[in-house]
Amino acid sequence: MRQVQVVGGGPAGAMAALAAMRGGASVRIFEKSRFPRHKVCGEFLSPAILKLMRRAGCEEAFLQLRPAELHEMRIHFGRSARRPAVRHRLSQPAYGLSRYELDRLLLQHAASLGAQVTREHWTASTAMDARASVIVSTGRKSIAPAGNRLFGFKAHFHGGPVNDVVELYFFDDCYIGVSAIEGGTTNVCGLAPERMLRSLAFDPTEVLQRCEPLAERVRGLTQKIDWLTTGPLVFSQRLDQPIASSTCYQAGDALGFIDPFTGSGMLNAMLTGELAGLAASRGESAESYLRDCHRLLRRPFAISSAFRIALGTGLAGLFAPFVPGRLLFEMTRPALSV
Numbered sequence: 140m141r142q143v144q145v146v147g148g149g150p151a152g153a154m155a156a157l158a159a160m161r162g163g164a165s166v167r168i169f170e171k172s173r174f175p176r177h178k179v180c181g182e183f184l185s186p187a188i189l190k191l192m193r194r195a196g197c198e199e200a201f202l203q204l205r206p207a208e209l210h211e212m213r214i215h216f217g218r219s220a221r222r223p224a225v226r227h228r229l230s231q232p233a234y235g236l237s238r239y240e241l242d243r244l245l246l247q248h249a250a251s252l253g254a255q256v257t258r259e260h261w262t263a264s265t266a267m268d269a270r271a272s273v274i275v276s277t278g279r280k281s282i283a284p285a286g287n288r289l290f291g292f293k294a295h296f297h298g299g300p301v302n303d304v305v306e307l308y309f310f311d312d313c314y315i316g317v318s319a320i321e322g323g324t325t326n327v328c329g330l331a332p333e334r335m336l337r338s339l340a341f342d343p344t345e346v347l348q349r350c351e352p353l354a355e356r357v358r359g360l361t362q363k364i365d366w367l368t369t370g371p372l373v374f375s376q377r378l379d380q381p382i383a384s385s386t387c388y389q390a391g392d393a394l395g396f397i398d399p400f401t402g403s404g405m406l407n408a409m410l411t412g413e414l415a416g417l418a419a420s421r422g423e424s425a426e427s428y429l430r431d432c433h434r435l436l437r438r439p440f441a442i443s444s445a446f447r448i449a450l451g452t453g454l455a456g457l458f459a460p461f462v463p464g465r466l467l468f469e470m471t472r473p474a475l476s477v
Contacts, residue, residue, distance in 0.1 A: 140163065140164065140165050141159075141162075141163070141164040141165070141271075141272065141419070141420055141422065142164065142165050142167075142270065142271035142272070143155075143156075143159040143164045143165070143166050143167075143271060143272050143273075143274065143416070143419045143420060144166075144167050144168075144169065144261065144271045144272070144273050144274070145159075145166060145167070145168045145169065145254075145273075145274045145276060145416075146169050146261040146273065146274065146275045146276060146277055147168075147169070147170065147275070147276035147277040147278065147391070147393075148168050148169075148170030148174055148242070148246045148249075148256065149242055149276060149278070149391065149408075150241060150242060150245055150391070150405060150408055150409045150412065151276035151390045151391025151392070151393075151408040151409060151411060151412035151415075152168060152170070152274065152276035152390070152391070152412060153168070153242075153245035153246050153248070153249045153412070154191070154195060154245065154408075154409045154410075154412035154413045154416065155274045155276060155388075155390055155412040155413065155415045155416035155419070156168050156249040156254045156416060157195045157196070157245075157248065157249050157252065157254075157413075157416065158195075158412070158413040158414075158415075158416030158417045158420070159274075159416035159417070159419050159420040160249075160252055160253060160254060160416075160420075161194075161416075161417075161420070162416065162417055162419075162420025162421055163420060164272075164416075164419065164420040165253075166249070166253070166254040166255070167254070167255045167256075167257060167271075168246070168249065168250075168254050168255065168256045168257065169257050169259060169260065169261035170246070170256060170257070170258060171258065171259055171260040171261075174242065174243075174246065175238070175239045175240075175242040175243040175246070176239065176242075177237070177238060177239050177293075177295075177364060177367060178238045178239075178242075178293075178367070178369075179291045179292060179293040179328065179367050179368065179369040180238045180293065180328060180404075180405070181293075181316045181318070181326070181328045181402065181404070181405075182235055182236060182237055182238060182241075182318070182320050182326045182328070182405075183209070183233060183234075183235060183305055183316065183318055183402045183405070184206070184233060184234040184235070184236060184241075184405055184406065185233055185402060185403055185405075185406040186229070186230075186231035186232060186233050186234075187406055188201075188233075188234060188405070188406060188409075189201075189234075191406070191409055191410065191413065194413070195245070195248065195413075196248070196252070197244060197245070197248045200244055200248065201236075201244060204236060204240050204244065204321055205321050205322070206234040206235055206236035206320065206321050207234065207235035207236075207301075207303070207318070207319035207320050207321060208232045208233075208234060208235075208303055209229065209232060209233040209234065209235055209303050209304065209305050209318055209319065210228060210229055210232055210233075210303045210304075211226060211227065211228050211229060211303060211304040211305070212226070212227045212228075212229060212304070212305050212307070213225070213226050213227075213304050213305070213306045213307070214226075214227075214306075214307045214309070215306070215307065215308045215309065215310075215350070215352050215353070216309050216310070217309075217310055217350075218310045218311065218349060218350045218351060219351055220351035220352045220355065224306075224352070232303075233305065233402070235305075235318050235319050235320040235321070235326065236320055236321055237295070237320050237321060237324070237326070240321060241405075261273075271386075272386040272387070272388070272419035272422075273386065273387045273388070274387075274388045274389075274390055274412070274415045274416065274419055275387065275388070275389045275390070275393050276389075276390045276391045276393055276408075276412055276415075277393055278391065278392045278393060288332070288333040288370060288371035288372070289330045289331070289332060289333070289370060289371060289372045290330070290331060290333060290336055290341075290368055290369065290370030290371060290372065291328070291329070291330050291368065291369045291370055291372055292328070292329060292330075292331070292343040292346075292366050292367065292368045292369075293326065293327065293328040293329075293366070293367050294326075294327055294343070294362055294363070294364055294365065294366045294367065295320070295324050295325070295326055295327075295362075295363040295364045296324065296325045296326075296327060296357065296360035296361060296362055296363060297323060297324055297325070297360070297361055297363055298359060298360050298361045299325070299357070299358070299359040299360040300356075300359075301319050301323050301324075301325060302319065303319070304318070305317075305318040305402065306318065306356060308329075308350050308352065308353045310349065310350045310353075311332075311335065311349060311350075312331075312332050312335070313329060313330065313331045313332070313335070313346060313349075313350075314329055314330045315327065315328070315329030315330075315346070315347065315350070315353060316328050316329060316402075317353070317356055317357070324363065325360060327347070327357065329343070329346070330372060331343070331346050333370075333371070341368070342366075343366045343368075344366075385424045385425050385426065386419070386424075386425065387425055388415040388418060388419055388425050388428050389415075390408070390411040390412040390414070390415040391407075391408035391409075391411060391412055392404075392408060394411050394432060403439055403473065406473065407436060407439065407473060410435065410473055411432055411435075411436075414428060414431055414432060414435070415428060418431070435473045436473055438473075439473055
């Protein structure tokens, strides 16, 4: 029986473990951090998430958590409330579920099916079996020059309007998303440049007030948890990186961090985790796995980069009303081909 060791118990790691066990492998997951816990995340799950959950054997458990159903995308450009939002209906419902609940569900499901969960840091000496394949899903490692960096932040709110819309706000090099998750809670999550955050004493509440429609949207909401922050964040992809070992596979944000405004980050992470688990269980090379990831993700990564350039030049706001929302949404999503 093949031995697979998964470093990191988040969604990518748990999906890797589940896929590897489906392939007949014995799996050990290394997760050193307190788990589950709230994390900075837009907590938006693309419609295809149900297909992934079905393959993992936990679709029913996922739906029992009563994730919010999201049916519309609403995009705001600029700080003025006078500029109308661009609205698009989603062809299929997306979902909102907190990382706390999602991470708990997937890791517990993997453990219930036989994955051994080890609460310690993975090293070559703790690996036990040097012949085992290793899947690294520990998230991103970002290095960026001070002053030009982006930082992420998130908080949960209750009260006020809870709707079926994912609302995106772009202004002053910031991106902030507002959408419902389970339990009638609203998630507010975004990115802002370091220079702005420093001028506002790193208080995300002040960032929200710089955009009129966003300030109006959160008015009346009551904060449930303190702001969480993370960073610096660097958009990257490592699909063409040199292969250090034919039996070591990187998945999730360890493989690449895509712009969060596309709403496909969680789907990408879980899908690459699944691909890595299948490849490891079959004994496929890491090089072959990366080729599969490249075919799957090259279009979403390219569209994301192009849209970010358009945002920086101001063209995104001009052309967005004329681009079919369904086309934009589908072009930033990977196709489930496994």
